[in-house]
Amino acid sequence: MSVRCSHCFLPVEADGDQAAAHDAPYAVEAYGQCRGSGQATVSGHAVPPVVWGVEPGRTFVELGVLPSPLPEVTREGWTVSITGARFTHAAWCMWCRRAVETFREGGTIRIGFDRRGRSFEEYRAGPLPKFDGVPCPNAGCENRRVGSGMWSRSGSPALPVADVQNVQGREWERLRRRLGVWSVDMSPADVARLAAAAR
Numbered sequence: 001m002s003v004r005c006s007h008c009f010l011p012v013e014a015d016g017d018q019a020a021a022h023d024a025p026y027a028v029e030a031y032g033q034c035r036g037s038g039q040a041t042v043s044g045h046a047v048p049p050v051v052w053g054v055e056p057g058r059t060f061v062e063l064g065v066l067p068s069p070l071p072e073v074t075r076e077g078w079t080v081s082i083t084g085a086r087f088t089h090a091a092w093c094m095w096c097r098r099a100v101e102t103f104r105e106g107g108t109i110r111i112g113f114d115r116r117g118r119s120f121e122e123y124r125a126g127p128l129p130k131f132d133g134v135p136c137p138n139a140g141c142e143n144r145r146v147g148s149g150m151w152s153r154s155g156s157p158a159l160p161v162a163d164v165q166n167v168q169g170r171e172w173e174r175l176r177r178r179l180g181v182w183s184v185d186m187s188p189a190d191v192a193r194l195a196a197a198a199r
């Protein structure tokens with residue numbers, strides 16, 4: 001179990017069940033203290049259940065899925081790589097035909113600007129875990145065993161979990177601040193200025 005801030009999802013010192021005062025990660029000069037300071041912390045298993053049902057009105061934190069491991073962040077030129085990211089992926093139970101969610105560890109996200117200054121985001125989820133023989137989490141079906149196979153693929157893409165999306169958002173802001181680019185794509189002047197600076 002790890003204790004995290006409910007706002008930035010980073011590990012935090014706790015006083016009882018309240019997060020100690022801490023700075024907003026990365027863009028402290030813009031945001032000052034994190035809004036999760038003094039708020040109730042969240043905690044969860046480092047490893048989530050293999051599959052879990054989708055329950056309307058309950059967050060992944062409440063379902064015991066978050067927090068995820070902290071991803072690694074590296075920057076090279078105009079590109080930021082976020083590695084070790086957890087994604088979630090919808091699948092189907094072959095018995096009740098209802099959705100179950102599973103997770104994929106070890107994904108990579110690349111964000112930044114290409115050589116022509118156009119912004120991009122690339123998601124690459126880690127491998128789908130094997131979940132043969134796990135009881136279905138859906139009510140009325142829980143004794144049936146969910147297995148992995150072609151039928152279990154939903155066709156929808158795996159998406160990064162909320163705390164990874166937070167990291168992604170902050171890294172976009174940090175990259176834009178460093179480069180001084182606030183438009184979606186760089187202007188020709190931005191490309192010329194940054195290309196000259198890199199030489």
Ligand SMILES: [Zn+2]
Binds near residue numbers: 035036037
């Ligand atoms: Zn925080």
Ligand SMILES: [Zn+2]
Binds near residue numbers: 098
């Ligand atoms: Zn089922």
